[in-house]
Each structure stands twice: as structure tokens, then as C-alpha cells.
Amino acid sequence: MSSPLDARRVREDFPILDRTVRGGGRLVYLDSAATTQKPLAVLDAGRDYYLTSNAAVHRGAHQLAEEATEAFEGARARIAAFVGARADDLVFTRNATESLNLMAYAFSNATAKAARGSDLPKGAERFVLREGDEILVTEMEHHANLVPWQEVCAKTGAVLRWIPLTPEGRLDLSDLDRLINERTRVVSFTQQSNLLGTVNPVAPIVDAARAVGALIVLDSCQSVPHMPIDVASLGVDAVAWSGHKMLGPTGIGCLWATSETLASMPPFITGGSMIENVTMESSTYAEPPKRFEAGVPMVAQAVGLAAACDYLDALGMEKVAAHEAALTAHALTRLAEVPGVAVVGPTDLIDRGSAISFTVEGVHPHDVGQVLDSSGIAVRVGHHCAWPGCRAMGVPATTRMSPYIYNDAQDIDECIEALGRVRAVFGAR
Amino acid sequence: MSSPLDARRVREDFPILDRTVRGGGRLVYLDSAATTQKPLAVLDAGRDYYLTSNAAVHRGAHQLAEEATEAFEGARARIAAFVGARADDLVFTRNATESLNLMAYAFSNATAKAARGSDLPKGAERFVLREGDEILVTEMEHHANLVPWQEVCAKTGAVLRWIPLTPEGRLDLSDLDRLINERTRVVSFTQQSNLLGTVNPVAPIVDAARAVGALIVLDSCQSVPHMPIDVASLGVDAVAWSGHKMLGPTGIGCLWATSETLASMPPFITGGSMIENVTMESSTYAEPPKRFEAGVPMVAQAVGLAAACDYLDALGMEKVAAHEAALTAHALTRLAEVPGVAVVGPTDLIDRGSAISFTVEGVHPHDVGQVLDSSGIAVRVGHHCAWPGCRAMGVPATTRMSPYIYNDAQDIDECIEALGRVRAVFGAR
Amino acid sequence: MEDLYQEIILDHYRNPQGRGLREPFEAQVHHVNPTCGDEIDLRVHLEERDGTTYVEDVSYAGQGCSISQASASVMYDSIAGRTLDEALEALARFQEMVQSKGEIAGDEETMGDAVAFAGVAKYPARVKCALLPWMAWKDAMVQATEGDDRD
Amino acid sequence: MEDLYQEIILDHYRNPQGRGLREPFEAQVHHVNPTCGDEIDLRVHLEERDGTTYVEDVSYAGQGCSISQASASVMYDSIAGRTLDEALEALARFQEMVQSKGEIAGDEETMGDAVAFAGVAKYPARVKCALLPWMAWKDAMVQATEGDDRD
Numbered sequence A, B: 001m002s003s004p005l006d007a008r009r010v011r012e013d014f015p016i017l018d019r020t021v022r023g024g025g026r027l028v029y030l031d032s033a034a035t036t037q038k039p040l041a042v043l044d045a046g047r048d049y050y051l052t053s054n055a056a057v058h059r060g061a062h063q064l065a066e067e068a069t070e071a072f073e074g075a076r077a078r079i080a081a082f083v084g085a086r087a088d089d090l091v092f093t094r095n096a097t098e099s100l101n102l103m104a105y106a107f108s109n110a111t112a113k114a115a116r117g118s119d120l121p122k123g124a125e126r127f128v129l130r131e132g133d134e135i136l137v138t139e140m141e142h143h144a145n146l147v148p149w150q151e152v153c154a155k156t157g158a159v160l161r162w163i164p165l166t167p168e169g170r171l172d173l174s175d176l177d178r179l180i181n182e183r184t185r186v187v188s189f190t191q192q193s194n195l196l197g198t199v200n201p202v203a204p205i206v207d208a209a210r211a212v213g214a215l216i217v218l219d220s221c222q223s224v225p226h227m228p229i230d231v232a233s234l235g236v237d238a239v240a241w242s243g244h245k246m247l248g249p250t251g252i253g254c255l256w257a258t259s260e261t262l263a264s265m266p267p268f269i270t271g272g273s274m275i276e277n278v279t280m281e282s283s284t285y286a287e288p289p290k291r292f293e294a295g296v297p298m299v300a301q302a303v304g305l306a307a308a309c310d311y312l313d314a315l316g317m318e319k320v321a322a323h324e325a326a327l328t329a330h331a332l333t334r335l336a337e338v339p340g341v342a343v344v345g346p347t348d349l350i351d352r353g354s355a356i357s358f359t360v361e362g363v364h365p366h367d368v369g370q371v372l373d374s375s376g377i378a379v380r381v382g383h384h385c386a387w388p389g390c391r392a393m394g395v396p397a398t399t400r401m402s403p404y405i406y407n408d409a410q411d412i413d414e415c416i417e418a419l420g421r422v423r424a425v426f427g428a429r
Numbered sequence C, D: 001m002e003d004l005y006q007e008i009i010l011d012h013y014r015n016p017q018g019r020g021l022r023e024p025f026e027a028q029v030h031h032v033n034p035t036c037g038d039e040i041d042l043r044v045h046l047e048e049r050d051g052t053t054y055v056e057d058v059s060y061a062g063q064g065c066s067i068s069q070a071s072a073s074v075m076y077d078s079i080a081g082r083t084l085d086e087a088l089e090a091l092a093r094f095q096e097m098v099q100s101k102g103e104i105a106g107d108e109e110t111m112g113d114a115v116a117f118a119g120v121a122k123y124p125a126r127v128k129c130a131l132l133p134w135m136a137w138k139d140a141m142v143q144a145t146e147g148d149d150r151d
């Protein structure tokens, strides 16, 4: 396997990968689609912030508060630049789940307020839903991009529709004309499936959604960490992703949206720092992104995530993508050699990311994962928060390996080798 | 001043307090009501987690995931114990603002769902509001405990009422009988004011609210870090506070509520890890606390906050409270000596915390803060996210000092000395 | 790994006892393990004889990992035909053992094949798998006896 | 601190120029600084003579810190009676200077007393104070000229 990245060199920045597991074995971490490990540079950045400038941002007149604000807003600019965005169009959240909820709540809140004639920002009609309006998702969505929209429907009378899957685990766009129609108000879909590895075609869906004036939300949790992304060029209205899946700390997520979209959205979580004026009777709200960041924010986490962007840019996102493509090709080839193993998702390399789900005939994924774990190999088992996608693919659950920048061919090979022992343990035919 | 805590000894655990500011001056950090500094033990705990056990919690079958889950749930149990609670009744949020929004959204979501006949948990009628139902807050609330309730009203037709302030900055309970009435469905108030330092009488308000069956929410942001708190004995239904104000990391807040309260609340943020079953058509939800923790949580921050609880318990919360009381007494005495200085809030020591707001005659608080800053003294200026409280007290803004465990009498004295120079700079009469 | 996948467990997994949904029954429940998608449908049939309640039958169907499947089979062996009190005791003993983080080894004398699950206690993520059928049974049993005068 | 509180600034703070709300006016705005509660009400009166638009008057009232108050006074001196184009240039120069983080010192020749605010640039939290009246004026000016054929 040839790759433009030296995974061994990368690994030196991740001390956790030197630890042993289960009584002495080397740790082979292949669960980066769930969460990645953190390089020392990220840990140091967060710690340095606390040791030198920690204070409440946007508020104090003292030097620490100024430095903290600079650190926080500097981090926002850095992270925005990572995806080609303006700093003011980037909202910090707790995780991608909250980012997607923020978009969904714009609809349920605008609808509830409109029904009572309460104040709404200019342009908020776009977020007011009527009975029978449609929200379109796909059958491969992570629960984070499905349940919030079900909730919107339960509160507004809108109807949820979805793009079904082909047997290969790609979007079946044959009915797109009917699925995106005059009633469609939102189209929210994943750029890359965390269950199947499928990379979805953004352009045709965007074109169809634009034609009917629907708002377009992209779940880029599994793409921002893995390939160069320029949010503005995607043609969508909003993009959500998480920090912890791209070497960043836990507890921070991102929502990018166009200025017009953010400006026309009512607030979600309300309180301090997101207001313009407050009286007991009523309040007015600050401009985005502040409007969506109530309370003391996750400052140290933003600083850490900015350091993660530095780290990834130093490697080069093109190289990260090429490295993952090489690992994916290697893994798919090797998996095909193991009797009883079936990949769940695309088996070719076109429009395919590095999250690779599979089943082992006659053995439950939980048991597969446990046998791998006993060899030090950390994979994820279950429905991967994409339960309907599992059902659509006809499996109750899968085992998933998801390599990243610190993995190499040897990691894949050790996983394959351990997989070879699985069926023996359970005496599967 | 005599105190049971040795602030100098404590300060050794906070390296940031050794830094200099504004061209060489010693940093005197008196802004802990905004956010506290972090001891090394807290920073180390978070870092150790990343260096040894970082993984997605509640999900993997591998050893790291097990350890991460143990670390996260262990932290929950530790933090719950700090306030005398059961682990299962503690929900992690991003900050106290989100905790309070979580409570407020239980009402707006239940109301919207009930109106459409959508599924709700058993007992959720408690959260369904009708036009004219009343929500009671106080005039001293932080925006975080005011704006979310205004939003609920804007969405449901409920009416916001508030307990006014006395000229001294205490709650005027003379009209409580009328303010808490048969229409009152929620009473949400702060245990201790971040603007005025006032410690509110919980019992009489709880009694009146219980008598009419209202749900009681307490904003304990300014009490959990400063005094021993046993949430169960307060007699309220829910308590919100932030980690970063009690030596913990940014990006984590807490919501405690009784089991019955949590069980009867519909979810707020939805997505992965908070579900029981998900189909494209509909979803069912996990039991609390998971129901309210969608997506990958702030694991490292929970671990850090647990270490902060260890740190505070090692000092002893009784001693922390006594130390702050001594500092407050000293500060109030010294402030009374400075010509033109007027304390905004109670000037006696009964039911009074360590957040001390004041004005300097003829000088705007922003300018006061800047002069103090030039002497290395970090205080907060502005409305402290309690703008209506400022208006009620007849001031546009205040300067606030808020000492904590690492401050001593000398810090206060240096602040007072710098204050003495303020009026000279501005030639105030 | 051998402490988890005891031969007894694998035997029960390969040859499950009491599997299948049967009549009559007083209560039926559906339980899932939301993290992995394991599911079980379970029916309970109680009968009172001479003032004593017997667990006449527990019947079940579902899909899941070796641990949850074997646990259902062992549970069937441990409680079907026993008195309700004995069954409740078996539940208590099993739960105590698997939640002990490895501190309680379990007593083969009283627990039979169920002691094979002692090793599960060291794998927190699998404890829920082992408990899935037992919790389903507990739930069904409560539903079946609801409104009874027992407490 | 002396770089922030220049004598010129304190003079304007103690003796504000042009303070008070006056008639006539084409637009009035209310701006606040949400972090500290500073407020300003500001009116703008434009007049066209010989094809040139003049800022005939800017009148204001409000409360705030020395920086925002002095800034309003200096702004009045800098733009009242000037052509709209000159006033817009003054705004651009002022904004550029205070947002430069200390890199642009400002030119006394063209800016007059406004150069005294160069020191504000080093105090990010105060930049908004200094800009409050200018931003209010910009907003009022846009409202007053809205619908005009200028662009």
C-alpha cells in the first residue's frame, strides 16, 4: 500500500496509541469514525489557554478577558478558514447533534412563534411550516439527522419523507422528482455515511432542492475530518460537523450557514451573550453567530479545535484523503479474502470513504467486536446510530472499522488476521 | 481578616495567578463569579483521560470504550455526590444556560406536541401550558433564567410574572400570595444573585409554589461553587449550575432534577445515544439522564469537573463558604471607606454572597474597570447579564468584584487602593 | 476473552433451551438493547397452585449476540417450572453477580449454568447483553402480577 | 492606561460637543452596546446644496463610558457641517484606526482630535465603545438616504 502520509510518524503525536490493552497487546485503534484520538498539540493548546488567559469571553474590561476573547474569536476564524468560511458564519455548538438540532429548532420555534404572532427576524417565513409541508432526509441518516426532524414533524404537522437506499448502500435517486416537490421545505442529508462509507452526490440533490426553494442542510460529520471541504462551494445553506471526530476535544461542534440563513433564524438556546437588549417584558437578539451561542461558551475546546485544524492542514487534507483512500482500498481487498465476511456498503472505491461496515456469517457483530478486542483491535459494533440504515441493508447491526491518519496497512492486516479467528471461536459453519 | 482557608497555599495550584498583566503588574483575579480559574488537578484529569482512555462512550465493545464509559459515568456519580444527588438524576449540558433552556423547552415542546396529539411521556401534562398560565421569575434573574421563559411565553401564550426587588436588592415577597396563584405553573429563580450577591430565601417560595402545584427550578450557578448544597433537601424540582464557575473546564454544565421530573419530560436535543428505538417513521426515547444527552458528550470535561469536585471537597465546602464570608466582610468594610463608592446590593452580611457590585460616583463602570485593570485587578463591568436587575436598582451598569478560594485580604486591599485613584483620573467631583 | 466466552455459554448459544413463543401467557414484552440493536420478545405464563405461584413457562424469540442469546437459554433453564420466589431469587443472584465488576463469582450449587456468566462482569459493555432476557422477564412478570395482592 | 485615556478624550468626555437631540432630522436611531449597556440616541439631518449633500447636523443623547461619550463628541466635531463624502471618509479612517490593533496610528492632519482614539485599538473590549456613536451615525445616515438615487 502506498500513501502520501507516514502514519508511523503521525503516531508519535498520539501517545495513547502506544498503550497496551487486554493484558499486553498493542492497541490498534480503528474506531475513528466514532471519535478520533487527539495529538499532543491539541491537548497543549487547550491547557495553555487555561494556564495563561482563561477568563469569561466578550465581557470583561480586563486583560485576561481580552486575551480570552481573542483566543476564542481567533479560534473561530481559524476553524472557519479550515472549511473556507467567514468567521461570522460559524456557530459553535456542543457537537454536531446540537448543530443539527439548532437547524431543526429554527423551524419548530419559528412555526410556534408565527402561530402566536410573536416577533421573528426578517426572512423567518422560510422557517414557518404548515401542515403537510415536507422534510426530506435519507434512509442512511445518523439518528442526529433524523430524530430532530421527526420531532419537528411531531410539533408542526410537517411530514417526513426519505430517499431510500439501493442494495449496494447508495442513495436511490430514481424517485427524486417526486420526493422533492413543491411541498418540500427542507432537505437534510449526510455527505458521507458513517454506517456505509457511502459518499453522497451533493450536486443533484442541491439542484432539485434549489428548484423548489427548499432549505438544504448537510451533515458533514464524516467528511470535514476526511477530505478538503469548501462549504461555500457546496451550494447548501448549512453544514454541521463535530470537533471530536477531527482530532479536536470533546464538547465542541460546528454549524456553518450562509449569512442570510443565520440572520433569518430565530434563536435556539437563549440567555446571556446572545441578546441585544433585555427587559422583563421582552428581549431582542444579537446578530449571528452570537445569537446562537448563549452563556459562557466552550472556549478551551474552540482553542483546541483550532489547533486540530492547524495539525490537519500541516498534514494537508488532500494527503489525508489520499491516505484514507489507500487504506480503504487495502481493507476492502483484504476483507474479501476472509470467508464469511460481507461488506455492508459500497465495495468499489468510487465515492466511498473509510468507514467500512461488515458482517461475519453466523456470528453476531457484538461477538465479532469482542474477539477483535481481545487482540487489541478497537472497532465499533452495533447500528452506529443509523438503525434504519441497518434495517434497509437487512442487517441488525454491523462491525465497523474506520481507519484514520494514524493507521497503516499493518493495522488493517492485524484486524483481518483476528477476523480470521472469529468463526472458529463460535464454531460457525 | 481570619479565614479557615490558606489562600496563598491554594494559589500554588493555580499557575495562571502567577502571571503578570499590563506591563508587569501582579494579576489580582477578582472575576470568579464570571468564571473561575482551574487548578492543575483539573487540567491534569482532562488531559489524562485523553492520553489513556479517550473513546466514544456507551458504544464500543472495545477496552478503550469501556474505560471511557467508566470515566464518564464515574464522573457523573462523583459530581452528583458533590450535591447529594443520585447519578441518574444528573444531566450533563454545555453550561447552566443550556440546563435552564432544557427545563424551559420541556414546556414549549410538551405544549406543541400535546396540541398535535403527538406522543409524550407519562406525566408530561405537567409541562403542557395553556394560554394565561403563568411563569414566575424574579427581577434579579440572570438572562439565562429570564430569556428562555420569555421564549416559552412567546410560543405558548403563557404569561411571565416576576417578583420585584427592594431598594436594598432583595426579593420583595410582600406580594407573593398574588404572584404565586392558581395559574402559576413554573417558579424559576436564582438561589444567589450574580449581580447583587443576594442569597434568596428558598423555603417560603418553595412552600408557596408547592401549594399551587407549580414546578420549581433553581438557578444555583452562584451557590454550588460557594457553599455546601444538598439538592434534595432544597425541596425544588430542578437545579441548574455550570462547571466553569466551580474550577471545572469550560463547556460543561449540570442539571439535576428529581427522577419523576426527568421521567415526565419530553426530550430536548435529539439524536444518537438518547433513543430506545428508531425507525424512519418514529422513535422512542431512553430513560433519563440519557434522554437528555444526545450525541457524543463532553467526556473530558465531565472528568475535569469531577476532579474539581474532589478539589473543593478536599478544601471543604464549609471552609470555602467561611473564607468567602470573611473576604466579603472585609471588602464591604473597605469599600465603605472609599469616597463616592456605593454598593449595589445588600451591605450587611446576612444572606449575602461574595459577588459585590458597586458604582463610583461620576465615573462609568467601564472606566472604573479599566483603571483597576491598569493596576492588574481583574473585575467585571457591565450589566452582568442581569440587565433588568440593574434597571431596578437604578444603575445602567456596575463594577463587580467576586473573590474566591485563591483570593485573600491583600487582593481586596489592592483593589480598594486602585479604586481610590479612579476619581482622580476622571476629575470627578 | 476465554473468561467471557465460556464453553457453557457457547453451548447454550448454539443450542438454545426453551426458545420460541408459546401459549398460554399472561404478559408479553419486547425489549431492546438500544446500543447494539439486540431484541427479545418474551412471554411469561404464571400459574398458582396451592397458594404458590409457579413460573410455568417463559418463552422467547429474538436476535442478538452470543451473550444475550445464551443468557436467555440459561434463564429458561433456571426459572421455568420454578416457583416465582425461586425465580426472583435467581434473578437477584444473577444480577448481583454480573453487576459486581468481577467481585462476586457466583455459586454453582445454587445458580447452575448461570455461573458461567461471572466473566461478563469484567466487560461492562456486555453486562447489558447478559441482563437483556432477565430484565424482559422481570418486566413481563410485573405486568402479569399487576393488580395481584402480592407486593 | 494613559494611551487609552488621552487628555483630549477626557476633555471631550467632560465637555461634550453637540450633545442633545435637535430638530430637524431625517432619521433617528437607538444603538446599544449589549455587553455593557451603553446607549445612544442619534439623529441625522442632511441637506443638499448645489448637488452636494451636507451633514447639517448630528445630534445625540445617551449614557456610557468616557470612551463612547468622548467619541460621540469628537464625531460631532469631525462631521457636523461637512459634506457627506467627507463624513464617510472620516468614518472610514476612524474605523480603520481603532480596528487596526494598534497598527495604524491615525493622521492628526486629516483626523483632528479623533487621532486621540488610536490608543483604544490596543483595548479590544473598548473598540466597540469608541465605535458606538459612529455606527449609530452610519445606520442613521443609511436610513436618511434610503430611496435616494445615490449608491
Ligand SMILES: Cc1ncc(COP(=O)(O)O)c(C=O)c1O
Pocket (backbone or CB within 6 Å): A272, A294, A295, A296, B033, B034, B095, B096, B097, B098, B142, B144, B145, B190, B192, B193, B194, B219, B221, B222, B242, B253, B385
Ligand atoms: C446566576 C447565574 N445564572 C446563570 C448563569 C449562566 O451561566 P453560563 O454562562 O455558564 O451558562 C450565570 C453565569 O454568568 C449566573 O451567574
Ligand SMILES: Cc1ncc(COP(=O)(O)O)c(C=O)c1O
Pocket (backbone or CB within 6 Å): A033, A034, A095, A096, A097, A098, A142, A144, A145, A190, A192, A193, A194, A219, A221, A222, A242, A253, A385, B272, B294, B295, B296
Ligand atoms: C454522520 C454523522 N452524523 C452525526 C453524528 C453525530 O455527531 P455527534 O455525536 O458528535 O454529535 C455522527 C457521529 O457519530 C455521524 O457520524
